[in-house]
Amino acid sequence: MRLKFCSLSSCSYANSVVVRDENTCLLIDCGLRKRDLKPFLAGVGLSPGDIDAVLVTHCHTDHVYGLRFFLKERNVPVCSTAAVLKELTGSYCFDEYPAFEVLDERVKKNIGGMAVTPFRLSHDVETVGFIISSNGERMGFITDTGFVPENCLRTFRFLDYLYIESNHDVEMYGRSAKPRHVIRRNLGPAGHLSNDQCGRALRSIGQGNCRLVVLGHLSEDDNEPARALSSARRRLKPEVALASAPSREPGLWSDVLIKGL
Numbered sequence: 345m346r347l348k349f350c351s352l353s354s355c356s357y358a359n360s361v362v363v364r365d366e367n368t369c370l371l372i373d374c375g376l377r378k379r380d381l382k383p384f385l386a387g388v389g390l391s392p393g394d395i396d397a398v399l400v401t402h403c404h405t406d407h408v409y410g411l412r413f414f415l416k417e418r419n420v421p422v423c424s425t426a427a428v429l430k431e432l433t434g435s436y437c438f439d440e441y442p443a444f445e446v447l448d449e450r451v452k453k454n455i456g457g458m459a460v461t462p463f464r465l466s467h468d469v470e471t472v473g474f475i476i477s478s479n480g481e482r483m484g485f486i487t488d489t490g491f492v493p494e495n496c497l498r499t500f501r502f503l504d505y506l507y508i509e510s511n512h513d514v515e516m517y518g519r520s521a522k523p524r525h526v527i528r529r530n531l532g533p534a535g536h537l538s539n540d541q542c543g544r545a546l547r548s549i550g551q552g553n554c555r556l557v558v559l560g561h562l563s564e565d566d567n568e569p570a571r572a573l574s575s576a577r578r579r580l581k582p583e584v585a586l587a588s589a590p591s592r593e594p595g596l597w598s599d600v601l602i603k604g605l
C-alpha cells in the first residue's frame with residue numbers, strides 16, 4: 345500500500361487527519377468530540393486499535409480536545425516537538441500521562457514504518473507542520489499558520505501529496521460578525537492562511553510531482569469550499585487533483601480522491 349491520508353474532521357471546531365501505509369497508521373491531531381471518535385474512524389474503515397501514534401501540531405482545542413478520550417481507547421505515543429509537548433503537559437489535563445516522543449524540528453524520525461519531520465509554523469502558540477514519508481512518497485501537512493515560512497516553501501517543494509490550510513476568504517472576512525480582535529489575529533502573521541495565501545504557497549509547493557492537494561481547516565463562517573477551491577485551482581497545474589476536506593465529517597481517502605477527480 346502506498347502512503348495515503350484522510351481527513352476525519354477539518355474546521356475551526358475539530359481537526360484530525362489519518363495518514364497510513366501498509367504497516368503504520370498515524371493520527372495527526374485529535375480535536376474530535378468523544379462521541380465522534382469511533383464513528384468517524386469507523387467511517388474511514390478504522391478503529392482506535394489501528395492507530396500507532398498521535399502527532400500533535402499544536403495545543404489549540406480544535407486540535408487536541410479529544411486526545412484524552414482517544415488515549416483511553418488506545419494508549420499510544422504522542423509525538424511532537426519538545427515545545428509543543430511542554431505546552432501540552434502544561435495546559436492539558438490527562439487522566440494518565442501518555443508516552444511522549446520528542447521530535448526535533450527539521451530532523452527526520454521513524455515512527456513505525458513512516459518517517460516524520462516537523463517544521464515550525466507561525467501561529468500564536470508553538471505550532472508545527474510535518475513532512476511524512478513512506479515507500480518513497482512524501483506528504484506535506486501545513487495547518488494553523490499566519491504564513492508559510494520560507495524554509496517550508498523550499499523543503500515542501502517536492503511532495504507527492506499536500507494537506508494545507510485554506511482558512512478564510514479575506515473578502516468574506518470583511519463582512520464577518522467576529523469581534524475585531526479575533527479578525528485581526530486570524531488575518532495576522534500568527535493567525536491562519538487565507539485562500540489567497542494558500543494559493544500563493546501552492547504556486548511554489550504544489551508544482552513538482554504533486555498528485556493531490558487537499559485544502560483543510562476551512563472556516564465555516566468566513567469561507568466557502570467553492571471559493572477556496574477556485575483560488576487554489578488557479579495556482580495548480582491541471583493534472584494535480586484538488587479537493588477540500590469536509591468540515592465535520594470524514595472525507596475520502598487520498599487514493600480515492602486521486603482516482604475520482
Ligand SMILES: [Zn+2]
Pocket residue numbers: 355356359404406407488561
Ligand atoms: Zn485550528
Ligand SMILES: [Zn+2]
Pocket residue numbers: 402404467488
Ligand atoms: Zn490553532
